[in-house]
Amino acid sequence: MxxxxxxxxxxxxxxxxxxxxLNLRQTRTPVGGPLGAAAACRGCGGDSFGPDGFCEQCxxxxxxxxxxxxxxxxxxxxxSDRGRRRSRNExxxxxxxxxxxxxxxxxxxxVVAVVCDGVASTERADSASQVAADQAxxxxxxxAAQSDFDAEAATSEAVAxxxxxxxxxxxxxxxxxxxxxxxxxxGTEVTVGWLGDSRAYWIGDALQSEQLTTDDTxxxxxxxxxxxxxxxxxxxxxxxxxxxxxxxxxxxxxxxRTCSPAGSGVIVLCSDGLWNYLPTLGxxxxxxxxxxxxxxxxxxxxxxxxxVALALESGGxxxxxxxAVPFPIGDGGTT
Amino acid sequence: xxxxxxxxxFQNEYLPExxxxxxxxxxxxxxxxxxxxxxxxxxxxxxxxxxxxxEMPRTKLDEAKRATRAAIDALRDGVQFAVVNGMDIAxxxxxxxxxxxxxxxxxxxxxxxxxxxxxxxxxTAIGEWLRLADQLFIGHSGSVKHAILLTDGRNEHETPEKLxxxxxxxxxNFVCDCRGVGTDWEVGELRKVAxxxxxxxxxxxxxxxxxxxxxxxxxAAMGKDVADVRLRLWTxxxxxxxxVKQVEPSLVDLTGRRVESAARSGDYPLASWGDESRDYxxxxxxxxxxxxxxxxxxRVSLLDGDDTVLGKAQVLAVWTDDTALSTRINxxxxxxxxxxxxxxxxxxxxxxxxxxxxxxxxxxxxxAVALATETGHEDTAKLLAKVVDIDDPVTGTVRLKRxxxxxxxxxxxxxxxxxxxVRKPGGS
Numbered sequence: 001m002x003x004x005x006x007x008x009x010x011x012x013x014x015x016x017x018x019x020x021x022l023n024l025r026q027t028r029t030p031v032g033g034p035l036g037a038a039a040a041c042r043g044c045g046g047d048s049f050g051p052d053g054f055c056e057q058c059x060x061x062x063x064x065x066x067x068x069x070x071x072x073x074x075x076x077x078x079x080s081d082r083g084r085r086r087s088r089n090e091x092x093x094x095x096x097x098x099x100x101x102x103x104x105x106x107x108x109x110x111v112v113a114v115v116c117d118g119v120a121s122t123e124r125a126d127s128a129s130q131v132a133a134d135q136a137x138x139x140x141x142x143x144a145a146q147s148d149f150d151a152e153a154a155t156s157e158a159v160a161x162x163x164x165x166x167x168x169x170x171x172x173x174x175x176x177x178x179x180x181x182x183x184x185x186x187g188t189e190v191t192v193g194w195l196g197d198s199r200a201y202w203i204g205d206a207l208q209s210e211q212l213t214t215d216d217t218x219x220x221x222x223x224x225x226x227x228x229x230x231x232x233x234x235x236x237x238x239x240x241x242x243x244x245x246x247x248x249x250x251x252x253x254x255x256x257r258t259c260s261p262a263g264s265g266v267i268v269l270c271s272d273g274l275w276n277y278l279p280t281l282g283x284x285x286x287x288x289x290x291x292x293x294x295x296x297x298x299x300x301x302x303x304x305x306x307x308v309a310l311a312l313e314s315g316g317x318x319x320x321x322x323x324a325v326p327f328p329i330g331d332g333g334t335t
Numbered sequence: 336x337x338x339x340x341x342x343x344x345f346q347n348e349y350l351p352e353x354x355x356x357x358x359x360x361x362x363x364x365x366x367x368x369x370x371x372x373x374x375x376x377x378x379x380x381x382x383x384x385x386x387x388x389x390e391m392p393r394t395k396l397d398e399a400k401r402a403t404r405a406a407i408d409a410l411r412d413g414v415q416f417a418v419v420n421g422m423d424i425a426x427x428x429x430x431x432x433x434x435x436x437x438x439x440x441x442x443x444x445x446x447x448x449x450x451x452x453x454x455x456x457x458x459t460a461i462g463e464w465l466r467l468a469d470q471l472f473i474g475h476s477g478s479v480k481h482a483i484l485l486t487d488g489r490n491e492h493e494t495p496e497k498l499x500x501x502x503x504x505x506x507x508n509f510v511c512d513c514r515g516v517g518t519d520w521e522v523g524e525l526r527k528v529a530x531x532x533x534x535x536x537x538x539x540x541x542x543x544x545x546x547x548x549x550x551x552x553x554x555a556a557m558g559k560d561v562a563d564v565r566l567r568l569w570t571x572x573x574x575x576x577x578x579v580k581q582v583e584p585s586l587v588d589l590t591g592r593r594v595e596s597a598a599r600s601g602d603y604p605l606a607s608w609g610d611e612s613r614d615y616x617x618x619x620x621x622x623x624x625x626x627x628x629x630x631x632x633x634r635v636s637l638l639d640g641d642d643t644v645l646g647k648a649q650v651l652a653v654w655t656d657d658t659a660l661s662t663r664i665n666x667x668x669x670x671x672x673x674x675x676x677x678x679x680x681x682x683x684x685x686x687x688x689x690x691x692x693x694x695x696x697x698x699x700x701x702x703a704v705a706l707a708t709e710t711g712h713e714d715t716a717k718l719l720a721k722v723v724d725i726d727d728p729v730t731g732t733v734r735l736k737r738x739x740x741x742x743x744x745x746x747x748x749x750x751x752x753x754x755x756x757v758r759k760p761g762g763s
Contacts, residue, residue: 043624044572052649054631059571059621061629085626087653317656 024103028096035065077301078323084316090118094137098144128176155193177246273320398542422457462501480509559607563640583614705731
């Protein structure tokens with residue numbers, strides 16, 4: 001058995017490759033986000049920036065690596081874009097592949113994906129969403145590598161860790177916060193957990209598609225309480241979050257649900273920057289099926305590219321993040 | 336030794352889509368000079384108008400001499416100084432030769448004796464006076480260079496073009512505070528001199544008030560210890576600087592004083608600084624960027640004569656479609672925009688009044704009354720009340736007074752550019 005990165009011989013019992021240090025039980029996106037290469041100034045195309053971070057020619061701020069973050073781990077891919085109307089990308093994502101007790105280069109045991117959307121009313125919302133996603137992904141990947149893996153319990157633990165990390169950012173005058181949605185996908189099951197209005201969808205190849213999450217927004221609460229959708233939407237605070245991850249949150253237990261689809265498909269996680277343009281299950285389903293291939297047969301990177309492009313073409317009013325995981329997971333041919 | 340300079344920026348950096356104009360108030364506060372610190376080198380020239388009109392009445396010249404002696408007394412030991420006699424030419428009163436001498440007990444006494452002996456004669460040529468002062472300051476770079484100019488009449492013995500030419504030559508070389516005594520001088524003319532020389536302007540309607548004023552000006556100049564301060568402004572490619580104004584303690588338009596210093600950078604002279612605070616209003620037009628974009632509209636730095644950076648600040652622009660952000664009015668920007676409007680309304684109103692345009696004069700001065708009332712400029716409101724009868728101070732309903740004392744009108748005009756700080760909410 002050899003390390004998939006350096007080719008050194010590794011023992012199946014080892015957690016790390018002794019030659020190159022690769023974690024043999026998992027592979028994941030870098031902590032801090034898969035930052036994009038952002039070299040050229042968006043104002044003038046120049047590449048000379050002052051120590052204060054502004055272009056020496058045209059004054060535009062140095063583009064951030066967070067403006068467009070891309071991850072492609074083969075079994076899962078994600079894309080997060082600043083959009084066209086916001087000055088920062090406050091969405092974050094983290095994803096990874098767990099290889100179980102046998103380790104790499106064996107078959108993958110689970111794929112983990114997390115999307116968090118920073119609440120824009122707080123400074124450092126981008127830090128909040130990134131630490132939440134990174135912490136949660138860590139917990140989920142660690143748990144998924146164990147033989148007695150319980151995805152629902154791990155999801156609750158992951159959210160608790162996200163809370164802890166975000167709470168550390170609290171200062172006297174502000175309490176950064178974010179939404180949370182995660183998916184743990186194995187060969188047989190899909191477990192999603194969420195707090196807030198970031199969503200998870202099941203898009204079946206042949207089976208019917210389904211929205212797996214319900215938004216934690218005031219409007220959803222009102223509708224659940226029996227108020228008509230029209231009246232609920234007219235409520236001035238309709239789109240305000242009812243639940244979130246942050247030091248100032250009251251309810252901290254995530255919604256968790258597990259399903260076992262009887263056929264193939266793809267799990268799509270996204271921030272409201274996507275679903276604001278595709279608000280219904282039907283519209284999102286149709287957008288994925290605009291490509292003639294069965295959803296699970298498309299590469300996930302191709303799928304997220306297409307959905308993010310659609311959000312940007314529709315105006316890109318908000319940050320937009322999409323992560324896709326084909327189901328059931330393949331055998332872990334990571335690159 | 337250099338004091339501490341602190342720069343604070345007040346602005347609303349959020350702009351609506353397509354907006355190009357960025358406004359910011361920069362408050363510059365210098366601290367750290369004072370008793371514990373040795374005073375820096377200083378040079379002082381007092382220019383006394385000794386034209387024939389100073390004899391009419393005789394008390395004018397006597398008071399001018401008394402004021403000049405008071406100023407000489409206020410010079411601390413070691414300050415390089417001279418006293419100049421201003422007529423249609425400029426001559427030395429003290430010392431005899433064209434140079435400065437160090438102040439000490441004996442030079443101060445000699446200078447005062449020379450001042451007492453002066454006789455009034457000849458005409459008024461302010462450009463010539465400034466040119467002689469400028470020569471006297473040569474070789475004193477690095478010193479705080481200050482002049483006091485006292486006149487009682489119009490600049491009759493040289494052409495306005497010549498005065499302009501000389502102002503261009505000498506401005507930036509030293510600061511000159513200007514005082515008009517009596518009511519026969521021209522406010523607009525002396526304001527131009529004071530503005531170009533980065534100095535203050537005031538009227539001394541009663542010559543008896545001169546001595547205290549001269550003493551105060553000299554003391555203030557002695558309190559300055561950082562010479563030749565400049566404001567350097569970097570703006571991005573494609574930006575236009577609409578204006579750079581000092582807005583506190585008085586309105587001084589610096590826009591035309593720019594000297595290019597580096598790529599996309601220009602320097603504006605701010606003269607000498609002591610422990611004090613001044614505000615500047617920057618108005619920059621940038622190329623609008625897309626909503627969500629963030630850019631630097633201006634990089635402000637303060638430099639001393641040796642190009643040492645004393646402080647820095649940033650003026651930003653962020654485009655947003657959130658109207659709650661873009662419609663916020665920054666109180667400092669609004670306050671000083673209002674002050675500039677007040678000064679303009681007074682100056683235009685008085686000019687219209689002088690030319691017999693009653694309608695415009697009433698409208699402008701009425702607007703000035705309303706602005707002064709709204710912004711709590713009690714002193715300005717009192718001066719306005721000497722020129723117009725006020726029916727309603729809030730709406731600015733006024734009638735021009737039939738009889739207005741020349742001194743009242745000139746005082747209102749002269750002091751129209753004196754500004755007032757923003758009142759801090761809850762503060763006094």
